[in-house]
Amino acid sequence: MLKTILAACAGVAAAVACSTAVAATISGAGATFPAPVYAKWAETYTAQSGLLLNYQAIGSGGGIKQIEAKTVDFGASDKPLKPDVLAANGLMQFPTVVGGVVPVVNLPGIAPGGIRLTGAVLADIYRGVRTFWDDPAIKVLNPGARLPHERITVVHRSDGSGTSFLFTSYLALKAPHWAKEVGANDAVSWPAGVGGKGNDGVAAMVKQTPGAIGYVEYAYAKQNHMTYALMQNHAGGWVAPTAENFAAAAAGAKWGAAPGFYLLLLDQPGAKSWPITGATFILMHLKQTNAANAHAVLAFFDWAYKNGAPAAVQLDYVPLPDPVKALVRKSWLKIVGPNGQPVYR
Amino acid sequence: MAVSPTRVARRRIANGFFTAACIAVTVLALAALAAILWSLVSQGLAGMNLAVFTRSTPAPGSSGGLANAIVGSIMLGLVAMAIAVTIGILAGTWLAEYAGMSRYGSAVRFLNDVLLSAPSILVGLFVYEILVAPFRGFSGFAGAVALSLLAAPVITRTTEDVLKLQATALREAGVALGTPPWRVIGRILWRSGASGIITGALLAFARISGETAPLLFTALNNQFFSLDMRGPMANLPVVIYQFALSAYDDWRRLAWAGALIIAASVLGVTIVARVLSTEQKHS
Amino acid sequence: MTAALAAHFPRRRSRPRGARLEPLFEGVCFTAATALLASLGGVVVSLIVGGWPALSRFGFGFLTTSTWDPVKEVYGAAGPIAGTVITSALALIIALPIAGGVAFFLVELCPAFLRRTIGTAVELLAGIPSIVYGMWGLFVFAPFFSQHVELPVMAAAPPGSLMESLTQGIPNGSGLLAASIILAIMILPFMAATLRELLMTVPPQVRESAYGLGATMGEVVMKVTLPYVRRGAIGAVMLGLGRALGETMAVTFIIGNSHAFPKGLFDSGSTIASTIANEFTEATSPLHTASLIALGLVLFAITFTVLALARLMLRNQARL
Numbered sequence: 001m002l003k004t005i006l007a008a009c010a011g012v013a014a015a016v017a018c019s020t021a022v023a024a025t026i027s028g029a030g031a032t033f034p035a036p037v038y039a040k041w042a043e044t045y046t047a048q049s050g051l052l053l054n055y056q057a058i059g060s061g062g063g064i065k066q067i068e069a070k071t072v073d074f075g076a077s078d079k080p081l082k083p084d085v086l087a088a089n090g091l092m093q094f095p096t097v098v099g100g101v102v103p104v105v106n107l108p109g110i111a112p113g114g115i116r117l118t119g120a121v122l123a124d125i126y127r128g129v130r131t132f133w134d135d136p137a138i139k140v141l142n143p144g145a146r147l148p149h150e151r152i153t154v155v156h157r158s159d160g161s162g163t164s165f166l167f168t169s170y171l172a173l174k175a176p177h178w179a180k181e182v183g184a185n186d187a188v189s190w191p192a193g194v195g196g197k198g199n200d201g202v203a204a205m206v207k208q209t210p211g212a213i214g215y216v217e218y219a220y221a222k223q224n225h226m227t228y229a230l231m232q233n234h235a236g237g238w239v240a241p242t243a244e245n246f247a248a249a250a251a252g253a254k255w256g257a258a259p260g261f262y263l264l265l266l267d268q269p270g271a272k273s274w275p276i277t278g279a280t281f282i283l284m285h286l287k288q289t290n291a292a293n294a295h296a297v298l299a300f301f302d303w304a305y306k307n308g309a310p311a312a313v314q315l316d317y318v319p320l321p322d323p324v325k326a327l328v329r330k331s332w333l334k335i336v337g338p339n340g341q342p343v344y345r
Numbered sequence: 346m347a348v349s350p351t352r353v354a355r356r357r358i359a360n361g362f363f364t365a366a367c368i369a370v371t372v373l374a375l376a377a378l379a380a381i382l383w384s385l386v387s388q389g390l391a392g393m394n395l396a397v398f399t400r401s402t403p404a405p406g407s408s409g410g411l412a413n414a415i416v417g418s419i420m421l422g423l424v425a426m427a428i429a430v431t432i433g434i435l436a437g438t439w440l441a442e443y444a445g446m447s448r449y450g451s452a453v454r455f456l457n458d459v460l461l462s463a464p465s466i467l468v469g470l471f472v473y474e475i476l477v478a479p480f481r482g483f484s485g486f487a488g489a490v491a492l493s494l495l496a497a498p499v500i501t502r503t504t505e506d507v508l509k510l511q512a513t514a515l516r517e518a519g520v521a522l523g524t525p526p527w528r529v530i531g532r533i534l535w536r537s538g539a540s541g542i543i544t545g546a547l548l549a550f551a552r553i554s555g556e557t558a559p560l561l562f563t564a565l566n567n568q569f570f571s572l573d574m575r576g577p578m579a580n581l582p583v584v585i586y587q588f589a590l591s592a593y594d595d596w597r598r599l600a601w602a603g604a605l606i607i608a609a610s611v612l613g614v615t616i617v618a619r620v621l622s623t624e625q626k627h628s
Numbered sequence: 629m630t631a632a633l634a635a636h637f638p639r640r641r642s643r644p645r646g647a648r649l650e651p652l653f654e655g656v657c658f659t660a661a662t663a664l665l666a667s668l669g670g671v672v673v674s675l676i677v678g679g680w681p682a683l684s685r686f687g688f689g690f691l692t693t694s695t696w697d698p699v700k701e702v703y704g705a706a707g708p709i710a711g712t713v714i715t716s717a718l719a720l721i722i723a724l725p726i727a728g729g730v731a732f733f734l735v736e737l738c739p740a741f742l743r744r745t746i747g748t749a750v751e752l753l754a755g756i757p758s759i760v761y762g763m764w765g766l767f768v769f770a771p772f773f774s775q776h777v778e779l780p781v782m783a784a785a786p787p788g789s790l791m792e793s794l795t796q797g798i799p800n801g802s803g804l805l806a807a808s809i810i811l812a813i814m815i816l817p818f819m820a821a822t823l824r825e826l827l828m829t830v831p832p833q834v835r836e837s838a839y840g841l842g843a844t845m846g847e848v849v850m851k852v853t854l855p856y857v858r859r860g861a862i863g864a865v866m867l868g869l870g871r872a873l874g875e876t877m878a879v880t881f882i883i884g885n886s887h888a889f890p891k892g893l894f895d896s897g898s899t900i901a902s903t904i905a906n907e908f909t910e911a912t913s914p915l916h917t918a919s920l921i922a923l924g925l926v927l928f929a930i931t932f933t934v935l936a937l938a939r940l941m942l943r944n945q946a947r948l
Contacts, residue, residue: 027483027577029565036591039568040404046569054577056566057587059909070481079912153798158885158898160698160910183699186910194798194896195885197906200590201766208771209800219592315405315593356844363846367737370729374820375746377813378753384764385756432660439657453661455935458863460668462870462931464901466908467924470678471671494667501664502867503822506860510829525646527653544825548754548818548867555757558876558905585759586877604760611755615748 025052026296030063030076032198033162033217034097034280038076040311041304053300060162060186067091067283073293075283078162079186083260090286092335094261094328095279096301098250098318100218101166102241102276104226106206107133109146111227113240116141118232119174119267119275125213126154126171127178128192133211148211154193155205155214160186163199166278167215170266215276218246219316233275234267241274246318249273255324261331279320284335291337298332298344305329389605392598397606401570402584405593411603413570417579418554418607420572421485421564425492425553430546433497437504437542438530454505460498468494469559477563485578488564495556496549503545507538543618551611555604557582581607672928679922681915690922696887698907703919705926707887711804711897712930714890715879716872718808719815723868726812727819732849734820735827747824753817762881765810770801770882773809778894796892798884805893807883814878815868822864826857862938873931876905900927 028038035057042053058066060077067075068089081093103122105115117125121137124130130137134147157164165186172179182188196202199220206214206226218241221228230238239245252270253263265277282301288294305328309319320328333342396410403409436453444450469491476487511534519529535542560566565577566584581603589600682703683690693704730750734743778799785791797803830853838852854861884896885906898906900923911917 025567025569025571025576027565032587035587036405036593036596040406042568043404043407052569054566054568056568056577056583058561058565061908061910061912062562064912069478071477071483153800158880158902159906162910185699186912187698187907187916189695189697189699189887193886194800194802195906197762197766197880197885198590199592201881204766205800205802208774209798212800217592223592223594311404311406356847360844360846363844363849364737367729367733370726371733371746374726374730374750374816377816378749380768381753381756381761381764381813384768385760432663435657435660436664439654439661443654443657444661453665456665456668458866458870458935459928459931460664460671461867462873462927463668463671464874464876464904464924464927466876466901466904467675467921467927468671470908470921470924471667471674474674475670494671497664499867501661502863503825506826506863507829510826510857510860512831525650527650528646530653541825541829544821548821551754552818552871554755555759557757557759561909582757582759585757589759589763604757608752608756608760612748612752615752615755619744619748 025054026074026293026300027072028053028055028063028074028076028282028297029058029066029072030283031060031078031162031280032057033078033099034076034317036219037097037308037312037315037317040315041300041308044307044311045300045303049299049303051296051300053296059160060165061160064283067285070285073284073290074297076281077283078278078280079165080262080264080279080281081260081283083262086260091283092260092286092331093281093283094301094331095255095263095281095320095324096304097312098246098265098277098279098320099316100241100246100249100274100277100318101163101170101215102218102221102226103213103215103229103231104203104206104221105214105229106210106212107148107150107227108210109148112225113228113230115145115147115227115229116232116238117229119170122231123171123175123178125152126156126190126192127181128154150211153209153212154190155202155209155212156190156193156195157199157202157215158195158197161198162186162278162280163215163217164188166264166266166276169264170276173266218243222316231275233271233273234269235271235273237271239272239274243313243316243318245272245274246277247321249275249277250279250318250324251321255327261328286334286336288335288337288343291339291343294335294337294343298335302329302332302344385601385605385608388598388601389608390602392600392602393605397599397602402568402579402588402599403595405591405596409599411581411584411599411606413567413579414581414584414603415606416570416572417485417564417567418581420574421489421492421560421578421580422550422554424486424489424574425496426546426550428489428493429496429500429549429553432493433500433545433549434504434535434542436497437501438508438535440501440505441508442526442530442534457498457501460494461502463495464558465491465495465556466558466561469562472559473562482575483563483565483577485564485574485576488560488578488580489574491559491563492553492556495559496553499549499552500542500545503548504538504542507541507545508534510541511538547611547615547618550614554607554611555582557586561586672925675921675925675928679918679925681918682922683925685915686919690919691926694887694889696903698911698913698916701913701915703915703922705900705919705923707889708898708900708903708923709926709930710889711883712873712899712901712927714804714897715808715811715883715899716869718805719811719872720865720869722809722812723816723819724865727816727823727864727868730816730820731823731827734824735853736845736849747821750817750820753813754821758814758875758877761810761814761878765806765878765882766802769810770806772801773806774799774801778803782894794892795894797894797896799894802882802884802896803894804883804890804897807879807897807899810878810882811872811875814875815871818871819864819868822867823857823861826860826864827853829860830856866935866938869934870931873927873934874901875899876901880905900924900930 038055063075169184400410401413472491567579588596694706886896890897
């Protein structure tokens, strides 16, 4: 019996080893946030062009490491790399789609949009300084609302994530205390609260704990019908997290003045701009050894810029404004093949 | 109590307690099992249909299935188990029959136990360093090697334990017939210990069948159907990991269906192996 | 029993059929064992190399401080280390008696027609992907645990008592104890299936003679069959402990993931494996990555210590 198994195993190993390649595949890896829309684009694009573009969500950190190690044709990150880091690694980056981070609460009797928060108060809650929902600082912002004397349970992401990076960057921008004591990163030393795994884990913990506050990507807040908070933006208005308001933040940003597209769309000007907005980025090497693969990657994103907007909107992402797309296309000329010529025009 | 019970009665009462406790914990274990199985089956069946087995993983909002991941997982699992069973049985045999009390033997035995508890993500990382980074690309082979590193120690350990429990009389009978040790091992010990060794292999298979972490940095995953073990390979655990925590209902349903498929296949393999091993005992 | 089989053979005198292949077979087996050793060596070496920057930077303080701050790049692993030890120990304490009970039940008590069904069902539990345990823990178990265990216990604990300090934390169903219970459920099938298999290998004469002497079932199990398979039983426990120590996905969902040193059983904590799984894919700074790999090295050290202790205990027992 055992010998039969051993023999069968050896046979299988040999047979599998002999199986050969079917079609060339372009591979990319990185950020989790844009994975659904990249998958959608790849599916449609494959049907039209026959090219297989395999994108896998392994995390932004993974995306950066993999493109540096050249195990993939392109990397992806929710956290843009600073221009000097890009230069040091011979990389370039460009944005693809925009999304927003949404504070969500579980307060019986409060409807979605029924509570207003500012960046400073949000930072105090996450620092563990404001511990009850009827805290004067919160009451002042919500004169009409009936806030219960309920303890605030802070929920944050346990895993490193671009969502946390955007959220903590926003808190650091709006609250000096937060910037000094905690700082901004994809994982920080949280002063208070419990950690949930992924957007889904945060959403579940908020839902199951009365008095909880958390933050999730827009798609999760929308699909789960969660109670979101209105936020005060740079112009002083109270805005709701909607695709329209994310687009407003992206449109108001000065992309042309940002070297290497290093830009966080936090607290942007504009009456409708949602303050915790961010783009997600693709990373590629400036000098390509395989020009054909690089060409295929850029052709894919060129196609997505032209035709991908409806799919993105359907999945609750915000397409880039047209002028930004033009800027990105121009930046692609810097990617050259072994012969020094741009791989894609 | 007024009258102290006799020795027999005391033993009887103690035994009653022991029996009741055994039954109670079994019921408790089965209740936990039932609760988890209920979640798995009810949610898994909701996502199950023919397309799951015939089409590749879709983007959210499109229709599709898990065919690429199922085929990929089967290939990864077969190759990994082929490596692990070969190494595990041979290494376990060496430990039980040849190593004796030697220092090297104890070292291997001890370090094998350490390897048992290696967090799977670190094993994946090690394989990434030796098989992915140097070759500039993710591959199904790297994934299979990572899985086999997780499975082999389990098989080694159970093989050694099972062989050591074989009665010395078996060995002596073989020896008396003038058979060399390797044939005694192959013809007698492996055969009489088959049931235990197979249990070890099944536990190893169960352990690796749902592992996500070691595959994330080795086999990666593939949105499309691929039989090429030299490139990124679709597999169920990574698909489940990515889909289960997504915001889209159609992806979540596929994730549960995938989890059910893994559990059912482990069950199927277990049953087949049990039937085979009992058949052999009878023949 | 441990005497090498080869010792039964006179080396030179007679040469039975196929004897020449003997060295070859032994060599192949030896190579397999060495391959295992080499792969573990490879893992450890890659961990030392990868974790060295963190260890050399923080030194011994890496083990004793509990600040884990990826922004200021200060890493201390005391929190995850404590979480790992506590959850694994609790999981073992919960799972071992249950696994033993299930195995005894299946071998000694169970009607034959049920034996296979229950045995297979228990093994099925081992085949469920760990992410399912995590999601079940988060969505089904946590709300139940919060309502029916954590809140009543916290309300019942007298202020200022040991009970109160043990049960500190946020009662939302996640925390160290909840994670330990999920871990116990996960390692249970491994341990029960192996134990059952071991108990079945006890020669029938041994059990039958014990029963023949008038021993009760409890006595047969505790005094005859269990001691008979002692070595293998410890192996089964180690299998379970190994999985508990290295489990990532399920724990991450329900432990609350705080890097601080845990204050009570209901408090959020983290384990080494869950911290690595949580942060490794997103870590970008070299020191952060190195610290996570160094954590992996610490986990190996813990496993090493536990196993060495188990070995020592076995040796003492053998002398008695």
